[in-house]
Amino acid sequence: MRDSRRARLLLAVMLLAAVTFVVLDLRGGSGTARDSGSSVLGPVERAVSSVTQPIGNFFGSIGRLRSNEQEIADLQRRNAELQTQLRDLDSQSVRAQQLQKLLKVAGIGQLRVVPAQVIAIGATQGFAWTVTIDAGARDGIKVDQTVMNADGLVGRVTGVGRSTATVLLSIDPTSSVGARVAKTRQVGFVEGGGLSGMSFQLLDPLAPLKEGDALVSFGSRGSRPFVPGIPIGTVTKVKGTAGSLTRIATVEPYVDYSSVDIVGVVVGGPARDPRDSLLPAKPVPAPTVTVTVTPSPSPSPTKS
Amino acid sequence: MSPVWGRSLIAALWVVTAVMLQVVVFSRLPLPGATPDVVLVVVAGWALRRGSLEGALIGFCAGLVFDLAPPAVGPLGLWALVLALVGYLVGLVADDGQRSSLTPLVVVGVAGVVSVSVYSALAVIIGDPPITWTDFARQLPGQALYTVLLALVVLPALSSSIRRFEPSTSRW
Numbered sequence: 048m049r050d051s052r053r054a055r056l057l058l059a060v061m062l063l064a065a066v067t068f069v070v071l072d073l074r075g076g077s078g079t080a081r082d083s084g085s086s087v088l089g090p091v092e093r094a095v096s097s098v099t100q101p102i103g104n105f106f107g108s109i110g111r112l113r114s115n116e117q118e119i120a121d122l123q124r125r126n127a128e129l130q131t132q133l134r135d136l137d138s139q140s141v142r143a144q145q146l147q148k149l150l151k152v153a154g155i156g157q158l159r160v161v162p163a164q165v166i167a168i169g170a171t172q173g174f175a176w177t178v179t180i181d182a183g184a185r186d187g188i189k190v191d192q193t194v195m196n197a198d199g200l201v202g203r204v205t206g207v208g209r210s211t212a213t214v215l216l217s218i219d220p221t222s223s224v225g226a227r228v229a230k231t232r233q234v235g236f237v238e239g240g241g242l243s244g245m246s247f248q249l250l251d252p253l254a255p256l257k258e259g260d261a262l263v264s265f266g267s268r269g270s271r272p273f274v275p276g277i278p279i280g281t282v283t284k285v286k287g288t289a290g291s292l293t294r295i296a297t298v299e300p301y302v303d304y305s306s307v308d309i310v311g312v313v314v315g316g317p318a319r320d321p322r323d324s325l326l327p328a329k330p331v332p333a334p335t336v337t338v339t340v341t342p343s344p345s346p347s348p349t350k351s
Numbered sequence: 352m353s354p355v356w357g358r359s360l361i362a363a364l365w366v367v368t369a370v371m372l373q374v375v376v377f378s379r380l381p382l383p384g385a386t387p388d389v390v391l392v393v394v395a396g397w398a399l400r401r402g403s404l405e406g407a408l409i410g411f412c413a414g415l416v417f418d419l420a421p422p423a424v425g426p427l428g429l430w431a432l433v434l435a436l437v438g439y440l441v442g443l444v445a446d447d448g449q450r451s452s453l454t455p456l457v458v459v460g461v462a463g464v465v466s467v468s469v470y471s472a473l474a475v476i477i478g479d480p481p482i483t484w485t486d487f488a489r490q491l492p493g494q495a496l497y498t499v500l501l502a503l504v505v506l507p508a509l510s511s512s513i514r515r516f517e518p519s520t521s522r523w
Contacts (some may be wrong), residue, residue, distance in 0.1 A: 054439065055406035061411040061435045068415075068428025073477060078428060084419025090371075092420065095371040 403442025410438025
């Protein structure tokens, strides 16, 4: 077939030409050809581009839009993860801090404590201030053991399950704790008052009592339900004067009952009364700075 | 205007348009895998319609223009070589006659794969441009797919434009 032969011949010629071009180019002799190609085709490309650029941009932005959306979704997911982690970390570090403080205090008082976490809080509507902790009989917890945290007395164990226990908080109205004024060794009772806090009643109405006095637990026989020396709170207000029949003081508890989290159940009492050693250190008053300003005559106005 | 001149003009128009579209539009589309090779589709389509002689010729010219169009950095003449070969081969298939409506699409798709393969092989042999095996393998499926998709659009337009200058007897 004539056409086919011609085609083959043409193909051979063109392949040869192409190879020649390639070889020339590889030897570095294509500069002028490329330059002229650029100068001819470049302007055409520019013209075409000016027409198609908006279209290209449109398609390009569609592609980017999709990847942007995906990226945003990814970032949002990661952000949420990180925030959860951060919150976790925050609460973990707070817990670790509380636990450390608790163990430190227990160490000072030579108390053997089982650390536990509050897992449920009794409804205030039940008028009983109780919490559930995640330690129970299998952890060696028995009824009528003292529950404390790093700040002071939390309450006592009133019910024990296998792995949980119920704690009656000291601010429960039915709770009554033998207490001692740290400085004067005077004895009395701290009674819970629910939302209104705690009150302290001295046994000896003539004994001195003033605001700011710290109270620690007096301790029960056999250290149950209360071991001695656990900080309870400070006296904030004394009602009635010395000698009146009843002298009742309101007490600001050391423990923030609304945010009790890590607690320790005292399973082994102290060998001896720790007395006041568990009380928080008195805050050192910051030195007050007195600034004296001497009035100096101000320059009289020069302009009226 | 004689049919030959008319057809040459049409062919030149198609080639330049294809190269421009290729360089300006298709290279910029954010498509995964490969860039749609509209130049190849035009060459293969023309060869399918007009036989291996014109196929080789238009392939050579289109390849040369493509090699010269500004952003090109590969060896000058490499695409000319590849597309001339592809145009010739596609033309051989077309000469066999016996076409169903599906055959052109398959032929063009295969041509797309062959052109990329041959180009890559030659590039590897002469070491310019540097092509790695993974680049090549990643490009093949996309290349085949886009070529067929482009052929769906380009081939009918190409056929109708050729038919205007088609002489009764097929001769160049």
